Amino acid sequence: MIIPLSLQQSVQYLKGVGPKRAALLHKLEIRTLWDILCHYPREHEDRTKVTPVIKAHPGSTVTLKGLSEGFEIIPVGRNLAIGKVLLKDETGFIWAVWYRRTTPRYDVFANWDKKFAKGSSLWIHGPVERYHHETHVRVDEFELATEKSAIPIHMDRLVPLYPLTEGVDAKGFRELVWQTLQTYTKDIREYLPEPFLEKHRLQHLPEAIRQIHFPDTLAQRDQARRRFAFEEFFFLEMAMAQVRRTRHQNHSALACTPRRTYLTPFRKTLGFEMTNDQKKAVNDIFSDMAQTTPMNRLLQGDVGSGKTVVALSAMLLAVENGQQAVLMAPTEILAEQHFLTLKKFLEGLPLQWALFSRHLTAAQRRRQIQDLEEGRISLAIGTHALLEEDIRFKKLGLVIVDEQHRFGVRQRAILQRKAPNPHVLIMTATPIPRTLALTLYGDLSVSTIRELPPGRPVLTTHWTLEENAFAAVRREVEAGRQAFIVSPLVEESEKMDLNAAVAEWERLRTTVFSQHEVGLIHGRMKPGEKERIMTLFTDNKINILAATPVVEVGIDIPNATIMVILNAERYGLAQLHQLRGRVGRGRFASSCYLVADPKSNDAVRRLKILCETTDGFRIAEEDLQLRGPGEFLGEAQHGLPPFKVGNLVKDIDLIQEARQAAFSLYESDPECRTTEHLFFQKETARRFSGKLGLGQVS
Ligand code: ADP
Ligand code: MG
Secondary structure (H helix, E strand, C coil): CCCCHHHHCEHHHCCCCCHHHHHHHHCCCCCEHHHHHCCCCCEEEECCCCCCHHHCCCCCEEEEEEEEEEEEEEEECCCEEEEEEEEEECCEEEEEEEEEECCCCCCCCCCHHHHCCCCCEEEEEEEEEEECCEEEEECCEEEECCCCCCCCCCCCCEEEECCCCCCCCHHHHHHHHHHHHHHHHHHCCCCCCHHHHHHCCCCCHHHHHHHHHCCCCHHHHHHHHHHHHHHHHHHHHHHHHHHHHHHHHCCCCCCCCCCCCCHHHHHHHHCCCCCHHHHHHHHHHHHHHCCCCCCEEEEEECCCCCHHHHHHHHHHHHHHCCCEEEEEECCHHHHHHHHHHHHHHHCCCCCCEEEECCCCCHHHHHHHHHHHHCCCCCEEEEECHHHHCCCCCCCEEEEEEECHHHCCHHHHHHHHHHCCCCEEEEEECCCCCHHHHHHHCCCCEEEEECCCCCCCCCEEEEECCHHHHHHHHHHHHHCCCEEEEECCCCCCCCCCHHHHHHHHHHHHHHCCCCCCCEEEECCCCCHHHHHHHHHHHHCCCCCEEEECHHHHCCCCCCCEEEEEECCHHHCCHHHHHHHHCCCCCCCCCEEEEECCCCCCHHHHHHHHHHHHCCCHHHHHHHHHHHHHHHHHHCHHHHCCCCCCCCCCCCCHHHHHHHHHHHHHHHHHCCCCCCHHHHHHHHHHHHHHCCCCCCCCCC
16 A cells, blocks of 8 residues: 555654653554544444433533633642642533642643633533532543543534554543644545455445544444454465465475385274264375475364374374384473374384473483484484484475464474475364464365264363362272372472472372372472472373372373362363363373463363363463453464454454455466455565565565
8 A cells, every 4th residue: 555645754743742752652563644534443432421410420520611700729639739720511510620739730720720711611421429418520531621622522513533552642632633634634545446345245444434433423433443354364364365376386395105114003002983073184284295385284173182192193194104103292201101102102103203392411412313313213203303403304304383373474484494395294182263274274284173072071170178088089089090289389490489389299298198108299300300200190100190280291191090280260162171181091081170360250261161161272262351462372473463453353354354355366367467455465475474474575
């Protein structure tokens, strides 16, 4: 789009804006007049109804209109003064009051007696209060109605409220927007093609800008928002469509076809049949990998749904085709767990795999790196740190990333340096709600495992008191099962809590659970010690494992049937769901006890949802509603531009329409020959070039 020259001028062109005010506006990223118009209100306050003075009841917030009966100042102590105007309308009188600090400026009410001289006509807006038998309005905002041409800006309308910064007052800013609109609206030209606007029922730009600031009705305001949101989504989806097209034109990946060298023996050692969803996922992946276009697929499925087996199949396919594969996990423990799984299923196959663990000696590590570089190691497992380090592959054909939401745009870029075009599979146990998947990963294909392997026991969740939870633990342990007790203490960073937590577990061990073996594991333990404890727990030498949320991922103890989560109110929904996925992995019915003291409605809602459902998809949707998309994926990592108007939760229909529009443009005109497509492509480049993996397009 082309911003009119007049609107590219500095804000200092406005009346009342000097260098000082301009500097304050810079803090809001506002430099030009156009920036002012693009600083949208966060909401509107309805001041269209004028209340007769006689109906101004304490406890309500009102807009009044009347005549001043004069102004007076009442000093209150040394630092405070009250300015008062007696306001009169046909129904009566009421005091309008302003409280002002008189230090450091003592003349805060200078000239107010002129401003509010008897007979001047004014609006006031604010809460009605009753104080010492006097009813008054504490003035939030006022506006004099005496100026000649005056249409009120701040009253008698839906009044915009802006996100502002200290030093920029609401009323002053509103006046700047008003001034800009009055003077420059005529310069604003629509730049989107008319048929496009019509097709998607979008307001015209000049109208939309006016309506988003000073709407005639709320419905008009919503129409204006819809236009801007649609624009945001549409160009983002255009970028997605473009990325996808570029990828589809890339044929540098290696096509892999099943050769049965490893896959067949692997299937035999599995000892179970894959579920239909698993088979479907494997098929999806295999048909992606049969192409020379690099795979870019997300595999989502709840904890325990059997993603690892699917991932292994993909890895073996790559290896059968002379490639190397790497599997990366977000934590060391999870990487170790994957390693153990690999060992279980691959033992006996004539191929080498290696864990790049923190605990390797320098010499071991050097040798592994060399084996990898020279292609002797076919499968490498490690944390995401594998990306950062100076590790090279001979022929990397497949990259699998576990726990997608911790895998950002930056890592992707680094990955490109290890191998130009590997197939990429991303796994997540935190299902991504449909909206987010569409928006964030317009370019990603998705396979979903919904069905759990057969014979999974029920998992019930209760929100209860600590003593009930501990009693349940005792019952399970006495029946020969094992328990997790999760407390949020002793994170890597919380040094001071360590002693307290250890003391607390000492107490539990010697009192409540004195009959049982209690082990403690936390993030600040030495790796060797951690392993020792885990082995004891695996062998049922420890009955109760007191743990910090390090158990979140990767621990597979089929005999563990009960988990107690203390201070459950401190966790997010997705995290609680992940945590409880550690139990119910064997053949016994299992339970999770949430001990919590929620302080907010949201926290209560989280706990209730967990007790209600074990459906990870429903939980993901709820989590998105509760926390918003930024929280969900880690703001900095998802690499998306922030939406100014669009809302990923509320605007799902709009997103879909925008996506449909963008993608069908590429379908109907893949070579970008039409003027319309060319225009949209240029605008997309202007907005996103260098971001989202888009090339620099001029
Ligand atoms: P995820 O990675 O999705 O959390 P895993 O792949 O670790 O799940 O699988 C959980 C457990 O279920 C593992 O012990 C795995 O061997 C087992 N498993 C996976 N698929 C099946 C299946 N189709 N039938 C029986 N057990 C399975
Ligand atoms: Mg897993």
